[in-house]
Amino acid sequence: MANILKKKSTLQFLPRHRPVPRPAFKKSPSRGPPREESRGPPREESRGPPRSFKFIYYMASTVQTITIAPKGRRPAANGPPEPGSLPISIGCTEIKSMENESSSEATPQTNGPTQSKPPLTSSHIAVQDLSQVKTVSVLRRSQSVNLVQLPPPLEQQNGIAAKTSTLSRTSPKPKRARSGPRPSIRSLVPQTEILKIAERPDNGGTRGRKTELYTNHYACHLPEELLIYQYDCDLDVQQNGKWLNASRNKYDRFNIVQQIIRHETSFPFVWFDDGKNLYSLLPLNDLKKIYFVKVQQQSFRFTIRQQTREYNIKDMNLFSKKDKSCLMRPQDSIRNIETLLKQTIRQKMICIRQQFYYDKEQQIIDIGSGIGLARGFYQAMFLTKAGPTLNIDTKFSAFYQHMNLVDFISHCLQRDIIQTGLSEKEQEYLLRTHLKPVSIETRHTNSRMKYRIHGFGASANVHTFVQTGDEEEPQISVTAYILKKWNKKLQYPRLPTVEAYNPGNKNSSHIPMELCFIQEWQLVDQKHLTGEQIGEKTKKSVVKPEQRYNDIMEIVRKRQFNSDSYLREIGMTVESGEMLKVRARVLEPPEIEYRDQNVTVQIGKWPIKGKQLHETKQIKKWAIILVTGQVLRNDEQNVLLEFVRQFPIILGHCGLKFFSAPYCNEIVNPSRTDLHECLKYLKEQSYEVSLFLLYNIDEKVYQFIKRASVQLVGVVTQCADFAAIRKNITKLDMYLYNFVCKFNAKLGGINSLVNYKSVLLNSDVNNNAEDDCFMFIGADVTHKIITRGNPSIAAVVASRYPASTQYIGRSTEQRPKNDKKYSVEIIKDFELMCSDLLKVFAQTNGRLPTKIVVYRDGVDDGHFQKVLDNEVQALKKACKDICGEHQLPKITFVIIKKRHNTRFFCYDARKNPQTFNTEPGTVIDTEIVHPSQFDFYLNSHAAIQGTNNCILYHVLYNEIGFTSDEIQQLTYFLCHTDVRCTKAVKMPAAARYAHNIAYDARYLRGNDIKPEEQDRTDFNQWDDE
Template identity: 30%
Template sequence: MSSYQGGRGGRGRGGGGGRQYDNQGRGGGQYDNQGRGGGQYDNQGRGGANSNWRGPPSHHAGAGGQGASYAGRGSRGQYQQNPNPRAQYPHPRGPQGSYMGSSSGGCGPQQMYAQPGSGPQYQYPDLNPRPPQQPGWVQRGHSPQTIRAVSSHYHAPIQQQQETHRPYIGTVPDLHQANQPRPSAPISQAIAVCGGVATQEQGEAGLEGKMSELTLQQEMPLPPVSTKAYKFPRRPGKGTRGQKVFVRANHFLVQLPGNALHHYDVTIKPLVTSRGTNRAVMRALVNAYQHSNLGGRLPVYDGRKSLYTAGPLPFESQRFEVTLSDEDSSKRERGFTVEIKHVGSADVSHLQMFLAGLQPDAPQDAIQALDIVLREMPSSSNGIVPVGRSFFSDSFGRYKLGEGLESWSGFYQSLRPTQMGLSLNIDISSTAFIESVMVTEFVSKLVGKDLNNIHLTDADILKIRKNLKGVKVEVTHRGNMRRRYRISGLTALPTRDLTFPCDEQGTMKKVVDYFREVYSHNIRYVKLPCLDVGNNSRKPNYLPMEVCKIVKGQRYRKKLNENQTTNLLKATCQKPVDREKSILNTVRDNKYKEDIFVKEFGLTVSDQPTMIEARLLPPPLLKYNDTGAEQECTPRFGSWNMKDKKLVNGGQVNFWYCISFSPQVGGNDAGWFCKKLGDMCRVSGMEFKANPILPPISAQRDRLEEVLKSRYQEAVSALSRLGKLPDLLIVILPNNNGNLYSDLKRICETDIDLVTQCCLTKNVMKASPQYLANVALKINVKVGGRNTVLADAIRRRVPIVSRKPTIIFGADVTHPPPGEDTNPSIAAVVASLDWPEIATYAGTFRPQAHRQEIISQLGEMVKEHLRSFRKKTNLEPQQIIFYRDGVSEGQFQQVLQHEITAIKTACKQLSDSYSPTITFIVVQKRHHTRLFPTDNRFADRSGNVLPGTVVDTKICHPTEFDFYLCSHAGIQGTSRPAHYHVLWDDNGFNVDELQQLTYNLCYTYARCTRSVSIVPPAYYAHQIAFRARSYLDSGSDSGSFAPGSARSSEASSTVKQLPALKDNVKKVMFYC
């Protein structure tokens, strides 16, 4: 037995009735975050009153009145723990029990909930009958709405879970979360646990018995979205499955200061948008006033509004006058007024409590302040360019990228709260900068032409304008006066023809004459346009390119081309042993022990990386067709091959044809290649007709759309007597020309309704067996086949997933590159169509507001996939597992609130009684954590950690459910593990179950016989989003438009439409 005692209700906003009924015994009270009613349910244990848990069925009665407020005035609750936290009743129904909550105040209305258990069902009086359920969405084997009254951390063994226990999604969102509000353990006990890391067994009480389901006849609305509506799950212990191995991580422990950090607001006038200028102003202020007005304090500054000190300044508010020399203005000096005003302090003790597991929410103010402390020295150093959380300098190393760009080496630095304490994550980084050369030299490199005999085409001018707009230059024709300007555009005329009014009478003078007469400079490149460095508030200001030099240290923010990207990867690619050495050298060179700002604030940074006990998960057993010599396969080191295997479900290609747009591959060569490809498809287990319905042809790329449509009509005519349509078009392309590929895919997938397989000329000419086998894998899933499935899925042995119909989603949002302010962001969502195998995924996409990360039309896409799942399997999914890519930690709460609500609303719209359980997991690849093997026995040939290496201790979140998983074999450079963070879990995964499921799924990626770095549904969503982006990049306005792709309400006039996928295309994995 477990008993819970809630704290005394604080003084909130009063009045609510008996609505709270969670198993923490936090009394009767409203669930909202205004603190109405007795018993606020937040993790602080605030509010509520005495309550005993005695087993289901149960009654819930609560008194209203003055409940705990959002700010938290109530006392901390306590609990007593059963020594066996996973004990279960032998029978689904437990003894009678009750919750009784009270708080200071009058009684509010009460509610009673009874549970069906295994005996007769108790139903709530049907005071508000619902409309009839929609056909096909009635829960099998269930009474109507169900509710689970215990945290889904505590669940029965697999054999007991065959019954469906689907939580009701109603007005109390906290009840269904897979985390319990944190009870207050004694401080001394909590700190003693693993350096402040409390496991599930140590930090949560066990529950005896499994509560049955509650049935409700009354419809209840979805919870309102609020900042306290959803709480992230607590970590349900740590994993135990797999072989123990040790790895090093690029995390360095930081010892905290004991004193509070004082926070000051900074206002600089006139307003400056540049962080660099703001920092220069503050440096000048500190140099002038540190030992007088600032009382000897050495502050740190974020470059915007926040300034921090290790102790209080000798004033609450004060104004300073600062003067700076200005290189960007004709004036030699520029004055600023700086006002510094005290706004509060960041208590480091709260951070220490959070790291020890004694406080639920991270004190971001303290973490932010300490992060600024550690960034102050590199941010203030000459020659170092801060970019986000990274710092770059050409002195660290540089590498030519081509077309006037170069990469600068640098390092990334971020302060993170972890289980072991505060950690400084340091990594090596590189990014692209514009070369500091004369503009004429840059233009020559950009267009690849000699300026002495240059003829610029319209395309050249467009490329130059696009790459130079916004770039800062300094003039060289005025001696030591190197005034700086920002380029706003190019002149329409060449320099030789350009004139401007030189006096008040409007007398026109040629630019070439003006520079010869005033500066004694004869302009050499008169065929080039001039730079326009004027702005909206002044007349145009023309400067010849040859008198302008690009200012050093300007990051290139636009999209790199393919060659530049390849060169950047070469510059950054390091073997694990070399990367780890570079990281350690960076820590040494940063000299944190000598950093005056670090010393001022009392921080200590370790110079040793973190040693972690990781685990090596076993690879899954893969199932292939029984007709092959090898029906099952256990991959080794993350890879396998198709030798002696046949695709588990071979697709059919009965009607196909081929078009070559490559001058090097004529009709005969294309026919030879297609014969070899067809042979490989048949060997792999597909039905692939030997002869095409039309002979292969060669066509000109400038007739792409005409040829595609006319050839398709010929194929349709040839099949008209059979009443069939073509299955596949094989296309041979000359090279990696993005525009040709994008146009082809858009036409075939959104207009013609035909899947295609593109092959490059260089691969067609070789036609190696390995290449043909890989292409066969892609073709198979494009025509509806399956390449392989998990053997455990066939045998119904996958934890959680196999117990009831499950659909797995993947979602991602792709944003336009910097500089493309008019293009929309694109959200893509994929979902599995088969169960229990879970190997086939359908995809869809929608445009949305520019650079918006929240998926605005998620509900519509979820409904579309749920309908497709039911149509394909004749089952409605009772469990949803949702892998969400592309979300940063700062967006977790916002994404969870909006997207979980959208998923639940979508389910309710399909049927009022339809309420599947949901697990929502964020997948992150854009982080800087790296794992390095400590033993060569547990390293692959590239020197990386082995596939299956998982970490859920030390460097992970202090209390929340997250882990790092390296699921792929390193090929080149240092592997980056994927970071999985569970934001919602109705399904009650334990750590081993979710880690193994995620790892196993990484072996089901359709396009290759290798495990991949992130879970396939997230990978597929990423691919679809970029495919949809290519439809926009093709520049076409043709095609019909997707239903539901209307402009979002946030930017109804700016979101471009996307052409819709045709019906046959979106039924298959066209994006592979």
């Protein structure tokens, strides 16, 4: 690349960097012991002089420094960041890193007076574990973290004057050691007031232009009073003269019980939930308790046991009318009606997770690796201000295709394993990436047995086991046993067997692969899909509003609610002729403030061309590195030259200044050694920022560049897709104008400002908004594949300045109690992270915030009270600890819900005969919202494709006292503050940053790759360190 540029460019370039081959890297003590040994005591042997690293975490721009030192060593003495350190990118989080030059810097001082410890100020997560305070970091679990004194506060921005205040610097006392295991988290602050979910402060907002929308809810009418009786029931199957629990799938259980109900004329009107519950409108005390039926040569026994519950359907009506006698949502009654609604469609459809329905006879769309797409719909009951409604939406879901296990593995590896077999690396790869979540079944025993795979064994010809009770042939191979026991000759006895266990008894068995089948209608989690598969799923599921509207109406038509016999029995009707019409408003967007002018937002976006960014940086040394899987052709080389030529020019138009030509390098078919050596060279030469152009390479290369630059070297890296540059070569200037926002923010600049305080002026509640000092917090918890080796990642970010232009972030791992396999939704260390962020805010601005607004992502309705009892209380305690005797900041805590199935459609035949998306700024707080609690739908962005998905905001705690208008417009304005684009985004920037930090933290952990890539790039070498 460098030679190419020299021929056609007048810029000066350094010679191409060619890494020198090095021996295999040994594990450094600074990296800690292996992951599986990280909980044990530190090793005594020495492997050379230990190293420590300094990291600076910041969002867009911060200067908070921590030191990560080897286990068993104290970090260097506290002090300001060393000059020349460079930030490293992790999505929205930036980390600075440098390797200490002298080992004495990491050596603790033993002589001289004892130095006073600085206040708790920097990026760390301290977890109280019994009596020992440990430090958890997503970088290395075994490393310890020491805090370094912050530099003086930076200059105030956006004209907000600094007000000094004395902070409480008293460190919290360590807790006493517990003699037993830690109890489960109930409340971080048990001895506090009991918090209640906030109620709507008014009758809804009034600001904005009024309009009307259609939503995919259908009004339902229920009888005023109706008693429903719930009974326990059992379904057993007869095997070898004994009655055993019939552990069949829900579809089989439903059909068997339906046959019994149809056969027994004495049965009153009842319905079954596929499990152990039977519902009736009449008491069943006088009914026969045991029933028998024979299905497919098998005898079944159905037993009705005691009555367990009694429900009155009037609670649903009272809740929608905000009656004080029913303040809690009657969830059990809702579930009973939802069970009733699915009785008539269970004959032809598969029900997944109680609310998703798919036609069993449809053709599955193949998207590769044995995974297919199925089309279905979502159906659920809601209790709203308009009364009970039925929400129906289209749904595309991925399923494992029902096929033989040999074919499934061949699809995963994209080759026929019958001819080539499986290597050990391929077996390990399959277990990590494809087979762990898959359930299989066998049929050769004349009954279906379910298994889960946890390993591979020797081939069926080689693997032998001891037969009990057979003295003539005690040792027998799997092939011979299958032939002898089941009279079945194996076709592929040379293939490895699978080591599988039955979920019921956990007993392992070695089963030939050809006898195993992928269980039918097994849902694939989104986390198990590749980028290509997600793309194919998006193409099928993303449809225009008019098509989605018509598809939903067709689903409702086929459901035939008016002729449903079950609905007639209870007196329920559904207005299925048209979607529910709701009132809405369109809010005014904010003005975007640049250095030299203000810009008006038009349809959710605004131009940046010809605008000077609010605050930019000067770049003295920078680099462009091309990482490609193949040598560039001549036309691609021309594209590269044009990009290098225009890059500093376009960015200069926006205010960035480059004082030198870039250093250029090209790495073809990269290995990890090549990338590591290149990053080290960039660090040694003190390059301020390095732009990596990635072309025809695997995603793991990108992940490794980020991981190595953060953990091993310490340089600022910005990656770009060279294929996208080629595609946009005719409009390269527009591509670069979009690119400049993220590039400037990564260097610590400020792109633009939004005057969010304007929405709070002239308010009776917040009449002193101009003097208020706001702090905005975003929080999220992400879960990868829930295993003992993959914990949840919690992230919290906060605005560093009241102007809400720069954010700092904290993240930590979360593991469930006793290392179980379930996700942890509540942020355990929320108090410690918020304390840290409050101190950084106070040191930066010279004052504490007076009001804190939290946007919490990823919480469902069932966890609202837990969030109040734990996270809100933790934040209040953090404020109390930091503020001391000063006035405590007021808090508003807002839940963000993205995963709902409510959609809105604009339709006005007088203006436009077509159905179209809602406008940016559309807010809905009438009809379909909660009858009494404080929630609203807000569509802040313009849809790029498909139908817009509005965000549902639920104000959980409102100590500030926002009105509906204030919190709605404030939230809308904050959706215009994302530093990476010139568009209004789906949610406030703080919540997006928290999501990105938690998501990108996975790059700091080991990743799975294909075995053929392992040979070429040796990607697993550093993943295990």
